Amino acid sequence: MNVDPDLSPLREAVASAGADGYLIDDDATDSDQRYVSGFTAPDPYQTLVTDDGVHLLVSGLEYGRATAESGADTVTRRSAYDYRELVAEHGPHGAKIRMLEAFLADRGVETVAVPRNFPTGTADGLRDRGVAVTVESEGVVEEIRATKTDWEIDQIRRTQRANEAAMARAEELIATADIEDGTLVRDGEPLTSEFVAEEIEVTLLRHGCSLDETIVACGADAADPHDRGSGPLEADELIVIDIFPKDKETGYFGDMTRTFARGEPGEEARRRYDVTKEAFEAALEAIEPGATGADVHDAACDVIEAAGYETLRSDPSTETGFIHSTGHGVGLDIHEQPSVSPSGGKLEPGHIITIEPGIYDPDVGGVRIEDLVVVTEDGYENLTDYRVGLEPVVE
Amino acid sequence: MNVDPDLSPLREAVASAGADGYLIDDDATDSDQRYVSGFTAPDPYQTLVTDDGVHLLVSGLEYGRATAESGADTVTRRSAYDYRELVAEHGPHGAKIRMLEAFLADRGVETVAVPRNFPTGTADGLRDRGVAVTVESEGVVEEIRATKTDWEIDQIRRTQRANEAAMARAEELIATADIEDGTLVRDGEPLTSEFVAEEIEVTLLRHGCSLDETIVACGADAADPHDRGSGPLEADELIVIDIFPKDKETGYFGDMTRTFARGEPGEEARRRYDVTKEAFEAALEAIEPGATGADVHDAACDVIEAAGYETLRSDPSTETGFIHSTGHGVGLDIHEQPSVSPSGGKLEPGHIITIEPGIYDPDVGGVRIEDLVVVTEDGYENLTDYRVGLEPVVE
Numbered sequence: 001m002n003v004d005p006d007l008s009p010l011r012e013a014v015a016s017a018g019a020d021g022y023l024i025d026d027d028a029t030d031s032d033q034r035y036v037s038g039f040t041a042p043d044p045y046q047t048l049v050t051d052d053g054v055h056l057l058v059s060g061l062e063y064g065r066a067t068a069e070s071g072a073d074t075v076t077r078r079s080a081y082d083y084r085e086l087v088a089e090h091g092p093h094g095a096k097i098r099m100l101e102a103f104l105a106d107r108g109v110e111t112v113a114v115p116r117n118f119p120t121g122t123a124d125g126l127r128d129r130g131v132a133v134t135v136e137s138e139g140v141v142e143e144i145r146a147t148k149t150d151w152e153i154d155q156i157r158r159t160q161r162a163n164e165a166a167m168a169r170a171e172e173l174i175a176t177a178d179i180e181d182g183t184l185v186r187d188g189e190p191l192t193s194e195f196v197a198e199e200i201e202v203t204l205l206r207h208g209c210s211l212d213e214t215i216v217a218c219g220a221d222a223a224d225p226h227d228r229g230s231g232p233l234e235a236d237e238l239i240v241i242d243i244f245p246k247d248k249e250t251g252y253f254g255d256m257t258r259t260f261a262r263g264e265p266g267e268e269a270r271r272r273y274d275v276t277k278e279a280f281e282a283a284l285e286a287i288e289p290g291a292t293g294a295d296v297h298d299a300a301c302d303v304i305e306a307a308g309y310e311t312l313r314s315d316p317s318t319e320t321g322f323i324h325s326t327g328h329g330v331g332l333d334i335h336e337q338p339s340v341s342p343s344g345g346k347l348e349p350g351h352i353i354t355i356e357p358g359i360y361d362p363d364v365g366g367v368r369i370e371d372l373v374v375v376t377e378d379g380y381e382n383l384t385d386y387r388v389g390l391e392p393v394v395e
Numbered sequence: 396m397n398v399d400p401d402l403s404p405l406r407e408a409v410a411s412a413g414a415d416g417y418l419i420d421d422d423a424t425d426s427d428q429r430y431v432s433g434f435t436a437p438d439p440y441q442t443l444v445t446d447d448g449v450h451l452l453v454s455g456l457e458y459g460r461a462t463a464e465s466g467a468d469t470v471t472r473r474s475a476y477d478y479r480e481l482v483a484e485h486g487p488h489g490a491k492i493r494m495l496e497a498f499l500a501d502r503g504v505e506t507v508a509v510p511r512n513f514p515t516g517t518a519d520g521l522r523d524r525g526v527a528v529t530v531e532s533e534g535v536v537e538e539i540r541a542t543k544t545d546w547e548i549d550q551i552r553r554t555q556r557a558n559e560a561a562m563a564r565a566e567e568l569i570a571t572a573d574i575e576d577g578t579l580v581r582d583g584e585p586l587t588s589e590f591v592a593e594e595i596e597v598t599l600l601r602h603g604c605s606l607d608e609t610i611v612a613c614g615a616d617a618a619d620p621h622d623r624g625s626g627p628l629e630a631d632e633l634i635v636i637d638i639f640p641k642d643k644e645t646g647y648f649g650d651m652t653r654t655f656a657r658g659e660p661g662e663e664a665r666r667r668y669d670v671t672k673e674a675f676e677a678a679l680e681a682i683e684p685g686a687t688g689a690d691v692h693d694a695a696c697d698v699i700e701a702a703g704y705e706t707l708r709s710d711p712s713t714e715t716g717f718i719h720s721t722g723h724g725v726g727l728d729i730h731e732q733p734s735v736s737p738s739g740g741k742l743e744p745g746h747i748i749t750i751e752p753g754i755y756d757p758d759v760g761g762v763r764i765e766d767l768v769v770v771t772e773d774g775y776e777n778l779t780d781y782r783v784g785l786e787p788v789v790e
């Protein structure tokens with residue numbers, strides 16, 4: 001890990017909350033901790049940020065790797081606090097509280113700020129032993145994470161390369177399928193959402209990425225943006241493919257969506273595709289110096305509403321039309337800051353965001369087109385290199 | 396999900412803590428919530444257990460699926476508490492606290508018990524609004540989860556079938572490699588840990604499973620049980636393969652380890668293999684009615700110590716020999732209750748545990764043999780159907 005983040009906004013927030021340090025107590029699933037410490041481990045570990053630096057507390061098993069790989073200024077083993085003896089006397093939880101109490105005291109921390117998702121058991125345990133614990137409620141680490149360093153941009157670019165390979169495999173399967181009785185067929189068997197998803201995932205694995213979910217949704221399935229899709233893919237229907245892989249080594253995500261159709265999806269589906277593409281392009285163009293996420297979202301809504309479709313802006317209760325926001329930040333989490341929605345604030349160089357308008361209706365199906373871009377001083381750079389087109393082709 | 400768990404021990408713990416309900420506020424990464432609610436979702440949701448039943452609070456996007464798929468007695472949408480309006484007025488965090496306050500009040504909950512990992516931001520927010528929040532510190536849900544229902548045993552069995560297919564692929568690659576200058580070679584290229592791991596993962600994907608990490612460690616790498624391994628696999632060296640996949644649909648894990656060697660690993664390596672196998676068999680035999688996890692661990696230590704190797708029992712500071720515990724529970728988490736270690740309590744029918752002794756030394760390499768078994772009334776049933784043998788063969 002080489003993020004080397006600028007944590008000064010966190011230190012300022014901690015100081016202004018009257019705290020002496022910021023403590024994270026979580027495991028590999030916590031991206032904030034991974035970001036701040038430059039380290040990740042399957043089992044829980046702790047990261048303390050003080051004015052002096054970033055301090056890691058890890059098990060003996062992780063000590064060597066933490067020392068070699070992490071971005072922390074100091075790494076301490078649990079055994080430095082006689083953890084094993086404490087467990088024998090007080091059980092694992094009591095031991096952890098006492099160990100953290102000593103760890104904080106060693107760093108001169110009497111009042112500690114913690115993230116909102118800090119475990120209540122740890123917070124209450126420390127409080128019971130006289131350590132003041134306050135919740136940092138502004139989400140400062142998330143805010144810092146929103147602006148990517150050059151190194152981070154390169155990692156996300158790399159994930160997006162894998163994503164392009166996976167999308168190409170999916171497009172190839174759809175492009176080369178036979179059509180029998182209105183169903184896509186491969187080697188005499190129906191081509192299913194599940195098979196295309198499996199091929200996407202295998203391709204990603206071959207490129208060092210993993211993902212737990214892929215969306216390959218056809219027809220009415222695709223009209224629900226959260227439906228992953230299932231069953232045979234049909235001709236003459238819109239097929240939405242949304243891939244959001246994570247690099248297994250760095251943890252950084254990519255994100256892309258394309259919509260395809262074999263056969264003749266019909267005039268209304270084609271019109272919706274064209275309107276979505278126009279909204280997609282308008283949103284990209286709206287990414288300019290000084291623009292907010294809300295401005296970019298509005299640009300997409302303008303196009304979609306002008307074409308006569310509902311958006312959540314024109315009708316907050318609509319269940320058809322453009323029923324989600326235009327985009328979101330992408331990094332160590334697939335959904336992170338900033339937001340490209342009505343509440344989206346000013347876009348800053350280094351923000352990495354998706355642009356993904358869509359139009360949905362169970363009667364027609366769904367259309368969504370999504371690229372991943374980085375905001376720059378002048379506008380944006382598109383991190384996605386993949387053709388936009390409804391007819392699937394084999395490159 | 397069809398776990399249909401018996402939550403009466405949780406209800407008793409909640410009542411004896413003077414609370415009216417048990418609240419979980421987490422996302423898909425929390426296995427306790429998945430277990431209790433029979434539901435999982437990528438975004439945070441809340442589960443409340445009262446004497447009346449299990450109550451889910453989800454976003455509108457998840458409502459349909461939660462109603463259809465979850466095991467909850469009631470499912471409520473956030474919009475029932477005017478969540479969107481609350482966000483506009485109080486921001487997302489303030490809105491969540493007010494929504495939960497109303498949700499708890501609707502169920503007659505004034506004092507709520509929460510798990511240790513409950514977010515401090517939510518706990519403190521509720522406390523600020525007059526809801527009493529106490530931490531349930533015994534880990535009752537984890538304890539309930541330790542005993543699997545028949546349905547759960549079937550899910551884990553299914554994951555272990557996929558695991559066997561992946562291990563067979565790895566063994567085949569090692570068995571069929573050529574040997575050139577002491578290195579395993581395939582199609583003229585060195586056969587690497589990374590390639591074998593990738594083939595394992597692709598095989599698992601083809602069987603509906605995923606995993607983020609696999610261990611394929613050769614020589615000195617394998618002497619560190621946490622080293623995932625890297626680089627070319629060598630002849631005349633021990634190769635440890637440890638696979639712990641998760642079924643993508645059900646979330647249940649499997650776990651298995653085998654150790655192989657091509658060429659001649661030497662007399663000492665062979666002796667360690669035989670001793671490990673003997674310890675493995677002794678530990679399995681020790682799983683009998685009334686036995687504790689500690690008894691089973693002792694049975695493995697007895698064999699290894701009798702053969703002249705150190706264990707953490709004979710020397711707590713040893714860095715060679717048998718340097719971990721004999722096993723752990725497996726379920727929705729890869730490491731869960733019960734423990735097969737010096738602190739392991741009584742084994743009960745329905746416990747699913749690994750048996751995985753090993754002997755390590757950087758000079759000789761590592762050996763580990765691991766099966767996954769379910770404790771029964773009479774002893775155990777092995778959920779693993781895979782040959783134990785040092786020479787790799789192609790079935």
